[in-house]
Amino acid sequence: MCGIVGAIAKNDVVPFLLEGLSRLEYRGYDSAGIVVADGMLHRLRTTGRVSELSKLVDSGKTSGLTGIAHTRWATHGVPSERNAHPHFSGDQKKIAVVHNGIIENHExxxxxxxxxxxEFLSDTDTEVIAHLISSYLCKTNDLLEAVCRSLDELQGAYAIAVMEESRQDRIIVARNGAPLLLGIDDDGIYAASDASALVQVTQRIVYLEEGDVAELSSDGYRILNCLDSVNGYEVTRKITESSLTRDAVELGPYSHFMQKEIFEQPVAVANTLEMxxxxxxxxxxLFGSEAxxxxxxxxxxxxxxxxxxxxxxxVAKYWLETIARLPCNVEIASEYRYRDPIADPTTLVVGISQSGETADTLAALSYAKSLGHRYSLAICNxxxxxxxxxxxxxxxxxxxPEIGVASTKAxxxxxxxxxxxxxxxTKIRDQLSTGDEQKMIAALRHLPVAIQHALQCEPEIRKWAGDFSQKHHALFLGRGVHYPIALEGALKLKEISYIHAEAYAAGELKHGPLALVDSGMPVVAIAPNDALLEKLKSNLHEVRARGGELYVFADADSRIEESEGVHIIRLAEHSGVLSPILHTIPLQLLAYHVALQKGTDVDKPRNLAKSVTVE
Known part of the structure; x- marks a missing residue:
């Protein structure tokens, strides 16, 4: 989970590399480094954020027409300067390498x-790549061939960029299991892990595919695919005009990307449901021509x-089984891929991922196919x-684009x-009447407006945040389809505020978690006016009887009254099947404002990165 940028251009590439790293900092921010060709390979590395690297660059007046850079989220070796990328190898034929992913056979x-x-100078798996390429370069005297032969030996997922000191007019990049794309412009050829790093110079994007190795030079670029052959064969990848704009990856009037993305949800949902x-x-x-x-x-x-x-x-499991009357299993991808489950060819496999590059989800999908599942669906951003x-x-x-590590609009x-x-x-199974279909469409049409209304509870949540910021633990409760929303609320709070939070189906309270409840344990409850409201109210009485402080998100018509130790924020009237989506909004706002009160890094919480492209 790291960010790569590279460039070979007619002008100084250092400003592009640094801004590109800043755009990719959501992918990793333990350390950062840059190498540019300036007669020799000139490298700067530092722990911490890209801003620290920028200070080094400014003090050294670093510049060059060719360069690669990297921002790191540590997997092998602690965050330190010696473990930061780029890594060097060789004396007479010095090369530099940056890498995203994990090399499984590095030992x-x-x-x-x-x-x-x-000689190894770091604890990283990446240094293996540098020395392996260097060993082949001594034999072949051609960097492209040396990279291709090295890739044939690497096991795992990776994207890499490589430079050679004796040939400063080219960069070699390659991908296998980790994202990498090219940016094409009249003034240069660029590479990055994400299109957000490229919009500063171009919107003409080439997405590299599995096994692709690209040679970038001042004359242009060419791509080989080495998936089934060490020498590879030349391929053509289409140039796509990206719709991503600079405004989409900039903060604008907001203080944090998470705040921006919370408030973008009405538009994001409207865009998603546009058709x-x-x-x-x-x-x-809507799901494909073969759907x-x-x-x-x-x-x-x-x-x-x-x-x-x-x-x-x-949440979808509740909907699919209740509305469509289809059995549904939901598996944590990292667990499923190591189980021996029973496969049914008539069961559709659905992979869900914001980035579409989540390593565990991709591996689980491949595993499901190998077991005999015939068809699959991706829900992705x-x-x-x-x-x-x-x-x-x-x-x-x-x-x-979702830049904040804690997912909201995704x-x-x-x-x-x-x-x-x-x-x-439901419709395909002849269980959706015309009237019900129209009601569903009407509800979906109203959803962006309903989300906008839910955002209006922010001032009240801001008041709650002061109390929460003094706590060390919190408990979240929900029933039925709102139990997963409680799980999501607890995840958001612990991700960005570092307050330990757990979520339970409210009916489980008396089966153990009630032992945790006292005056120092805030309990957050999701209380929509649905069929389980009376059951939930009984659970809330159990909390109050033990001195617990209740913070309840209720619908306008939920029959729950505020009293000592019971704080209530009311959303709009009960939204039926859409209720889980609307009740998500105040939980996101609560986590955000508690983190603000505690002074944590909202967009880049410690130990986490956005795109989990490693196992």
Whole structure:
């Protein structure tokens, strides 16, 4: 989970590299480094944020026409200058390497290379790549061939960029299991882990595919695919005009990206549902040209996801089983890929991921296919991601770039997509009447407005945040379809405020968690005016009887009254099937304002990175 940028251009590339790293800092921020060709390979590295690297660059007046840079989230070796990228190898033929991913056979390669006389100066798996390429460069005298031969020996997921001191007019980049794309412009050729790093110079993007190795030079670029051959064969990848703009990846009037993304949710959901908002019916074609045929055969659903996307899947399980009457299992992708489950070819596999590059989800999807699952669907926010390319059906959530590590608009757009998916499956199974279909479409049309109303509770939440910021633990409760929303609320709070938070199905309270409740343990309850409200009220009485302080998010017509130790914020009237989406909003705001009170880094919480592209 690291960010790579590279450039070979007619002008000084250092400003581009530094701004690109800043754009990619959400991918990793333990350390950062840069190398540029300026007669020799000139390298600067530092721990901490990209801003620290910028200070080093400014003090050294570093410049050059060719360079690569990297921001790191540590997997092998503690955050330190010696573990920061780029890594060097060689004396007569010095090369520099930056790397995103994990090399699984690095220990075996390290032992062999040490026996061959290579000295390791870091604890990283990346240094193995540098020395391996260097060993082949001594034999082949061609960097492109040396990279291709080295990649044949590497096991794992990676994206790399390589420079050679004796040939300062080119960069070699390669991808296998980790994202990497090129930016094409009249003034230069650029590379990055994410399009957000490229919009400063171009919107003409080339998405590299698995096994692609690209040679960038002042004359242009060429791409080989080495997936099935060491020497590879030349391929053409289309140039895509990116719709991403600079404004989309800048803060604007907001203090943090998380704040911006919370308030972007009405527009993000409206964009996601654009094809439905003006329609008279829900169409399977929204999920792909083959959707009608595939969904008609579907007898069950298996959802694979991680983190916040897993919580979206849990909500979908309630919807699919209650509305579409289809059995649904939801699996944590990192666990599923190591189980020996029973596969049913009539069960549709649904992979959910914001980035579409989540390593565990991709591996779990491949594993499900190997077990005999015939068809798959991706719900994802990135059109050219690996997940989109590996599934039969797909739905783009159109949330726009999400920079804050703690997911917000990606989650609510995933829920909107999953509710639409539920409606389509229900219709295909002849269980959605015309009247119910119209009601569903009307509810979806109203959803962006309803989210806007939910955001208006921010001033009241800001008052609660002062109390929460003094606590060390919190308990979140929900019942039925709102239990996964409680899980998501607890996750948000602990991600960015570092307050320990747990979530339980409220009915489980008396089966153990009630032992935690005292006056120092705030209890957050989601209390929509649904069929389980009376049951939930009984659980809340259990909390108050033990001296617990209750913070309740209720609908306007929920019959819960504020009293000593019971604080209530009311949302709009009960929104039926959409209620989980709306009750997510105040939980996001609560986490955000508690983190502000505590002074933590809201967008870049410690130990976490955005795109989890490693196992």
């Amino acid at each position: 075996t390669l390290r032992q062999r290379l040490q026996q061959d006389g290579f 439905v908002l003006n329609a008279q019916s829900v169409s399977p074609q 009608q045929s595939i969904l008609a055969q579907t007898q069950g659903v298996l959802i694979l996801a991680c983190g916040t996307s897993y919580h979206a899947g849990l 990135v059109p050219e991601s690996a997940l989109i390319r590996q599934t039969d059906l797909r739905f783009l959530t159109r949330a726009g 989650f609510t757009t995933q829920l909107a997509a999953l509710l639409l998916f539920t409606a389509v499956l």
